[in-house]
Amino acid sequence: MQAEPVLVLGLIEACRAVITANTDHLCALDCAIGDGDHGSNMQRGCEAVSAEGAALSKLPLPDAVEKIGMTLVMNVGGAAGPLYGTLLMEIGRELRARDGTDDFPTVLKKAIDAVARRGRSHAGDKTLLDVLYPVQDALAQSSTLIDVARRAELSANLTAAMKAMRGRASYLGDRSIGHVDPGASSCALLTTAICHYFGENHRI
Amino acid sequence: MQAEPVLVLGLIEACRAVITANTDHLCALDCAIGDGDHGSNMQRGCEAVSAEGAALSKLPLPDAVEKIGMTLVMNVGGAAGPLYGTLLMEIGRELRARDGTDDFPTVLKKAIDAVARRGRSHAGDKTLLDVLYPVQDALAQSSTLIDVARRAELSANLTAAMKAMRGRASYLGDRSIGHVDPGASSCALLTTAICHYFGENHRI
Amino acid sequence: MKKFMNTAETMVAESLEGFVRAHGEFVVFGAGRKFVRRRHFTPGKVALISGGGAGHEPMHIGFVGKGMLDAACVGHIFTSPTPDQIVSAIEEADTGAGCLLIIKNYDGDIMNFEMAIEMAAHRHRIETVIVSDDIEAGRTGEGRGRRGVAGTLVVEKIIGAAAERGLPLEELKRIGDRLNGRIRTMGVALSGVTIPQIQRTTFSVNTDEMEMGVGIHGEPGHSRQRLLAADAIIRHLCETISADISILPDTKALLFVNGLGGTPPAELYLAYNAAHRFMEERLVHVERALVGTYVTSLDMQGLSVTLALLTDDEIALWDSPVATAALHLSP
Amino acid sequence: MKKFMNTAETMVAESLEGFVRAHGEFVVFGAGRKFVRRRHFTPGKVALISGGGAGHEPMHIGFVGKGMLDAACVGHIFTSPTPDQIVSAIEEADTGAGCLLIIKNYDGDIMNFEMAIEMAAHRHRIETVIVSDDIEAGRTGEGRGRRGVAGTLVVEKIIGAAAERGLPLEELKRIGDRLNGRIRTMGVALSGVTIPQIQRTTFSVNTDEMEMGVGIHGEPGHSRQRLLAADAIIRHLCETISADISILPDTKALLFVNGLGGTPPAELYLAYNAAHRFMEERLVHVERALVGTYVTSLDMQGLSVTLALLTDDEIALWDSPVATAALHLSP
Ligand SMILES: Nc1ncnc2c1ncn2[C@@H]1O[C@H](COP(=O)(O)OP(=O)(O)O)[C@@H](O)[C@H]1O
Ligand SMILES: Nc1ncnc2c1ncn2[C@@H]1O[C@H](COP(=O)(O)OP(=O)(O)O)[C@@H](O)[C@H]1O
Ligand SMILES: [Mg+2]
Ligand SMILES: [Mg+2]
Numbered sequence A, B: 001m002q003a004e005p006v007l008v009l010g011l012i013e014a015c016r017a018v019i020t021a022n023t024d025h026l027c028a029l030d031c032a033i034g035d036g037d038h039g040s041n042m043q044r045g046c047e048a049v050s051a052e053g054a055a056l057s058k059l060p061l062p063d064a065v066e067k068i069g070m071t072l073v074m075n076v077g078g079a080a081g082p083l084y085g086t087l088l089m090e091i092g093r094e095l096r097a098r099d100g101t102d103d104f105p106t107v108l109k110k111a112i113d114a115v116a117r118r119g120r121s122h123a124g125d126k127t128l129l130d131v132l133y134p135v136q137d138a139l140a141q142s143s144t145l146i147d148v149a150r151r152a153e154l155s156a157n158l159t160a161a162m163k164a165m166r167g168r169a170s171y172l173g174d175r176s177i178g179h180v181d182p183g184a185s186s187c188a189l190l191t192t193a194i195c196h197y198f199g200e201n202h203r204i
Numbered sequence C, D: 001m002k003k004f005m006n007t008a009e010t011m012v013a014e015s016l017e018g019f020v021r022a023h024g025e026f027v028v029f030g031a032g033r034k035f036v037r038r039r040h041f042t043p044g045k046v047a048l049i050s051g052g053g054a055g056h057e058p059m060h061i062g063f064v065g066k067g068m069l070d071a072a073c074v075g076h077i078f079t080s081p082t083p084d085q086i087v088s089a090i091e092e093a094d095t096g097a098g099c100l101l102i103i104k105n106y107d108g109d110i111m112n113f114e115m116a117i118e119m120a121a122h123r124h125r126i127e128t129v130i131v132s133d134d135i136e137a138g139r140t141g142e143g144r145g146r147r148g149v150a151g152t153l154v155v156e157k158i159i160g161a162a163a164e165r166g167l168p169l170e171e172l173k174r175i176g177d178r179l180n181g182r183i184r185t186m187g188v189a190l191s192g193v194t195i196p197q198i199q200r201t202t203f204s205v206n207t208d209e210m211e212m213g214v215g216i217h218g219e220p221g222h223s224r225q226r227l228l229a230a231d232a233i234i235r236h237l238c239e240t241i242s243a244d245i246s247i248l249p250d251t252k253a254l255l256f257v258n259g260l261g262g263t264p265p266a267e268l269y270l271a272y273n274a275a276h277r278f279m280e281e282r283l284v285h286v287e288r289a290l291v292g293t294y295v296t297s298l299d300m301q302g303l304s305v306t307l308a309l310l311t312d313d314e315i316a317l318w319d320s321p322v323a324t325a326a327l328h329l330s331p
């Protein structure tokens, strides 16, 4: 297992890389049923977190994760900022409360519930929750990293069939059907990148 | 020789018809080096004159021509209104002063000079004057109707080589070279239509 | 579509700087350039703060000044501002009488404002008015409902005048909430917009098509239709609006035709003419009019029609003096 | 380009009607709808009358009201009004102190106004100010010279304020003529315009091109250039303007960035920012600023930069109250 500083920096870079590579794709998804900025929003957040990498890597893991969440909140804006920010802030807080990472699925569950409260949204609303819940489920079932990533990608694709009930896409009504949700897509990309990173670095 | 009422109505209709058939063409010429409205301006004027046809045909020829000029002034606007309006008003006045049409080239010369004064413009400035002066010259030389019309068309085409010194095209400087002047073109079209009308109706 | 810009990253900041430079008699930057504020606050007056993504100029910055907002927070293009911007604005603008936050009904805006409130609530009295003037038609009703669009201007003007009179925070919230229910807006677009960051258009429409029911974020509307004559377009907008709000006989109203950025004044006045005729036929008393480019969606060709049913008190508040960069009424 | 219109024949009249309906507190139609006039004239004040083709809205109708014009005559699109419109306006607006006609320097406008003057001169004292603020560069100098473009607003505002103070006709003409020589404007277009009558664009430009030195009639400029970053475009405009007018050290100025119809406020402010920086580097004291869509060329995407060098007296006149549909300054 890696030392925490290396782990934090590695994950930050893995996430930044996958978002940078997909900025345009995420914006294109958002153009179809939203306002076209999801890729740029996520990229801005990743750059802001990267810029704080050195400071973050000196913190204990829970503090680092919470701080990353705060940095996202303060730099992303839009819907993605509070949602991803809340996710990470809550993961950090839960990790700290539990004093370790031994029950990560439960930690994640609590954090996802906080995201749902923040967004007043539910599974099936065609949002990033439709990736987060399945990912949490896969983790709870101790799926392999590869299966977690597969589940994330599959779940993102399944949002295409949904009608949006939250976020900008909800204003389109039935016209939102047939398009993958941009937030779900970024969430799947990040999940895959994180799984891949842990896989490469023999963790878990 | 026709009776004056028939003559006036015939000429009005001949002019209206040729402008209507060329409205779009004249606007296209004006788009290239001006503001794209010369065709619509001329058409509006012709319609206004046509609408007054019945009243006009009851007037003595000089009065009718002067009145047509005034109608153009009051309905066309832009550069074309005052210029064509002045031309006809002055022809009417000169005809009246001379009590007949016996020396039409001199009548026309005086009217063209009034147009030039109104426009503060000269031959060679790339305007309708570059058709009016040659037409007057042809008439003064007792050219045939066919030759007058040919001279008008040739003169309009020659404006393509000129650099505009008056009107909107002058703001383009050298970029005005290579385009036929819209006012010169309408003037040639009208001249040709009038010559054709007289030719068909065995006048002069 | 082409734009006057240098880089996508700097365009919002450059535009804001130009705005503040041009309107120094009304506004200055707040701390850290996180928001735009009135040059002078009025101690003891409730602070009115709004904000949202960039791309809607002159809203909200153009409404900062005596008689309207105290501060406005601007995010990236079509991206709500972040909580720290909002917190900074609250801290600087609250002179003791509390803050009213005027928020357009978008999940992103609401979440960022909520987080800001959570951070500032222990030191400030804060209330919110959520503007949701967009028509409901064409959507399902199950979702979050109406967006906040051009009607936001009306809410900001009328609450702004009430705040200037010294009304307390709770009363201002009540005025805003009540008013919001009597405003309806519907938009139509003849073109999509190009998002500068990605040089990509949100949607494209053929020359014989239009997008009906658009908001102000370049997003598609609820249906694509054949382009019609202006009278038919305006009639459709006005009919949809009228069907979505209960208009009692002899209702007094403000009628507002707003340009979305790429539509020139002449066309807006033509549209206003058609809308005015429609409303008078329906026996709506159009007591006040507003026509102009106030709430934009970048350079979108399009417009929205807003009908605000007003009480006599609200009309008096509408008529109160205001001195901002974008709206001006003399005493 | 698509437009909100019904028919090309009726669009000017419908738009005007909408304008008068929306701004009834300032304006009414004159006799026979031949012009738009102030609701109330001030007896004994010199009447200021302007006019021109339609397609430049809000100019000039938006500048009719206390502190600016008394009447404005509107022609067809890009076509100067006819003499009978101008004569009617003179007859109605002249309350005894004479009329000052403010004319943009175009052959068509000048000829129509001249014919009107010939018709009305025996009954009215009439003077003219011809506005020609366009830069000379890129043209030959042999032609008629400078067009009247966005700077017309500045002339109308400052003469308007002077007239309101009761200055006599000859003095107003002197103020206008002197001022005109100290105003320069240059425009740039990112798109041509569609002439509604013929559904034809005056010119088309590729996505990587722009047209430099355009006026306000959709006509091409003096050169086609590669599209540049906003800073480079603005620098070129400002350099050309500065080279065309003698700027003494510590000159005071009004800097005015005007939208041509299809360019939204955010881009105009960004351009203003660049222009302001440029002028300050050249030690021009930008004492006053104006940014907005005031003098349009239908729905052209583009803008113009105007620099007006002002004396302290002229600045005071600029600051005088004005209450019109498009320009508003409180007392
Ligand atoms: N209320 C909400 N609850 C959960 N997720 C949401 C909500 N609103 C939006 N989202 C998610 O956020 C994504 C859009 O993010 P982004 O484009 O960055 O913000 P914005 O919609 O403000 O432009 C959507 O695709 C969706 O997944
Ligand atoms: N000063 C002038 N003297 C003579 N002819 C002129 C002058 N100005 C313009 N013209 C003529 O008028 C024509 C343009 O007319 P039109 O398009 O109707 O008016 P505008 O230029 O006002 O749009 C030009 O092509 C030219 O022939
Ligand atoms: Mg988005
Ligand atoms: Mg023309």
Ligand SMILES: [Mg+2]
Pocket: A035, A037, A078, A079, C053, C077, C078, C079, C080, C108
């Ligand atoms: Mg957004």
Ligand SMILES: [Mg+2]
Pocket: B035, B037, B078, B079, D053, D077, D078, D079, D080, D108
């Ligand atoms: Mg014209």
